[in-house]
Amino acid sequence: MKEQMIEINVNSLEEKYEFNKIAKQASGAVMYRQGKAVLIAAVAVDEKAVDEDFLPLTVQYMEKSYAAAKIPGGFIKRETKPGDFETLTSRIVDRSLRPLFPKGFHYPVTITVMVVSADHEVDMQVAALHAANAALYVSDIPVNTSIAAVRVGTVGNDIVMNPTLTQQAQSELDLLVVGSGKDVVMIEMRTLATEGEAGQHTNEFDESALVDVIAMAAEAIDAATTAYVAAFTPLVRESLDLPLAEDKVDESLYSMIENNYAEDVEKAISHMAKSERSTELKKVRTKIMEALEAEGKEADKELVSKVLERYKKTVVRAMILDKNIRADGRALDEVRPISIETNILPSVHGSCLFTRGQTQALVTVTLGDKKDAQMYELITEKNSQSENFMVHYNFPGYSVGEAKYIGAPGRRELGHGNLGKRALEPSLDLNYDGSIRMVSEILESNGSSSMATICGGALALRAAEVNTTALVAGIAMGLVSEGE
Incomplete structure (x- = not known):
C-alpha cells in the first residue's frame, strides 16, 4: 500500500491526512495534521460477533503529555487515568460515529485517537472527530458514510465557523454540530456569559436564531462531507465479510398477539409508572405462553418476550403519531407533576x-x-x-x-x-x-x-444564596416519526 497525503481546506480548517503510513495492521488508520497538532487515529474490529443485540463500540481519546512537551506531574511519570476532557471527547466521538454502523452490526470495534503533538489554537474535539471519521471511512469495516464537525462561535456580531481557541475564549456561543451531508447527527451547545456596560449577560440564544445557525452549520457540514467522500473513497479498503444479524420476528406469533391481546397490551402500557407497566406486560406474556401451551405449541419465553416487545413499540408509536398521546396517557407536551x-x-x-x-x-x-x-x-x-x-x-x-x-x-x-x-x-x-x-x-x-x-x-x-443572573431549567425531548 502506497503512502497517500491528502490536503483538505474547508470551513476555515487546513487539514492533512496521511494514509498507509502508520498502524498498517489496524483495520484503518490515519495520521491527521492541523497546524502543529498531530493525531493518530486507528480502528480495529473483532470478527467474532457478540450474542447481545447491540453494537459493542469503544472509543478512546488519549492525550499524551509529550505532545505538549511536558512530563506528567505527580509520583508516577506516565499517563494513567484519563482526564475529564479526554472522557468527554471520547463520548462525543462515540455519539457521532455510532449511528454510521449498519443495523445488525454486532462486532466489537475499538476506535483509538491519540494526540501526539498539540497546538494551542487547534480545537482538539473537532480534530479528533475528523481523524476518527477518516480512519473508520477507509477501514475494512462496512461503513460508507462520512461525518464532519463544525464548531460555531461568535466574533463580535459575526457568526464564525470553527473559530480558533483564542476566538472561542471571547465568544458568546459554543455550538458543536456533527452531521453527514445536511443531516445532523449530534449537537452540543452552551452560551458563554459576558460582561458589558449594562452588567453581565447570560447571552441566551433565541430559538429562531438557533435554528438559523444550525442550518448554517448543516451547509458547512455538507461541504465538508462532500470533500471527504471525494478524497477518501479511492483509499477505502475491501470490506471484510461480516454478516449482519437479522432481526427476525415470528410473524404468526406477532399476528396472534395483535389479534388476541391488543387490548391487554394497550392497558398494560397505559400505566403511569414504569414498574407497573413492566409488571402488567409480564402478566400479558404469561397469558400468551399459557395459550400457546394449551394449543400444544412450544412457548419459548425469550421469543415471546421479543415479539411482545416489538408489538408494544408498534402500539406506542401509533398512540403518539395517530392519537397524539404518550404511553402513560399524557399529551406530547405535558410535563409530569x-x-x-x-x-x-x-x-x-x-x-x-x-x-x-x-x-x-x-x-x-x-x-x-x-x-x-x-x-x-x-x-x-x-x-x-x-x-x-x-x-x-x-x-x-x-x-x-x-x-x-x-x-x-x-x-x-x-x-x-x-x-x-x-x-x-x-x-x-x-x-x-x-x-x-x-x-x-x-x-x-x-x-x-x-x-x-x-x-x-x-x-x-x-x-445557598448564590447570586445568579437567571433561573435555569432543563427539558429533554425525543423524536418519533413515520417509517424507519
Whole structure:
C-alpha cells in the first residue's frame, strides 16, 4: 500500500491526512495534521460477533503529555487515568460515529485517537472527530458514510465557523454540530456569559436564531462531507465479510398477539409508572405462553418476550403519531407533576429535592474559597487551570431498582455532570470570588435525570444564596416519526 497525503481546506480548517503510513495492521488508520497538532487515529474490529443485540463500540481519546512537551506531574511519570476532557471527547466521538454502523452490526470495534503533538489554537474535539471519521471511512469495516464537525462561535456580531481557541475564549456561543451531508447527527451547545456596560449577560440564544445557525452549520457540514467522500473513497479498503444479524420476528406469533391481546397490551402500557407497566406486560406474556401451551405449541419465553416487545413499540408509536398521546396517557407536551423542596439538609449550604414524576434528584451546593477549586491541565495550555464551579452527578443502581454496587463515576456520570455545568455556569457571577461544588444524587430515574439535575441545581444555588443572573431549567425531548 502506497503512502497517500491528502490536503483538505474547508470551513476555515487546513487539514492533512496521511494514509498507509502508520498502524498498517489496524483495520484503518490515519495520521491527521492541523497546524502543529498531530493525531493518530486507528480502528480495529473483532470478527467474532457478540450474542447481545447491540453494537459493542469503544472509543478512546488519549492525550499524551509529550505532545505538549511536558512530563506528567505527580509520583508516577506516565499517563494513567484519563482526564475529564479526554472522557468527554471520547463520548462525543462515540455519539457521532455510532449511528454510521449498519443495523445488525454486532462486532466489537475499538476506535483509538491519540494526540501526539498539540497546538494551542487547534480545537482538539473537532480534530479528533475528523481523524476518527477518516480512519473508520477507509477501514475494512462496512461503513460508507462520512461525518464532519463544525464548531460555531461568535466574533463580535459575526457568526464564525470553527473559530480558533483564542476566538472561542471571547465568544458568546459554543455550538458543536456533527452531521453527514445536511443531516445532523449530534449537537452540543452552551452560551458563554459576558460582561458589558449594562452588567453581565447570560447571552441566551433565541430559538429562531438557533435554528438559523444550525442550518448554517448543516451547509458547512455538507461541504465538508462532500470533500471527504471525494478524497477518501479511492483509499477505502475491501470490506471484510461480516454478516449482519437479522432481526427476525415470528410473524404468526406477532399476528396472534395483535389479534388476541391488543387490548391487554394497550392497558398494560397505559400505566403511569414504569414498574407497573413492566409488571402488567409480564402478566400479558404469561397469558400468551399459557395459550400457546394449551394449543400444544412450544412457548419459548425469550421469543415471546421479543415479539411482545416489538408489538408494544408498534402500539406506542401509533398512540403518539395517530392519537397524539404518550404511553402513560399524557399529551406530547405535558410535563409530569413537579415537586420542589429546598434546604431540606440542615448542615448543607444549599440543597433541593427536585421530583418530576418518577425522576428525583437531590442536589446540594457547597461553598468554598479559591483554594478549593479543582486543578486540571489542558494539552493546549501551558499552565494549570482552575475550575471553581464543579458539577458532580451520581447515578446509583437503586435509582432504577437495580442491585448494583456503587463504584467510581463512569463516562455517563461525567457526561451528565458536564451537561449540567454547561447549562448552569452562564448564570453565575463572572467575578465570583470562591468555589462552588454542586452534587446531584439521583434517587429515582424514569425520564431525564440530567435535566432534573439542572432544575434542582438552579434552585440549590438560590437556596445557598448564590447570586445568579437567571433561573435555569432543563427539558429533554425525543423524536418519533413515520417509517424507519
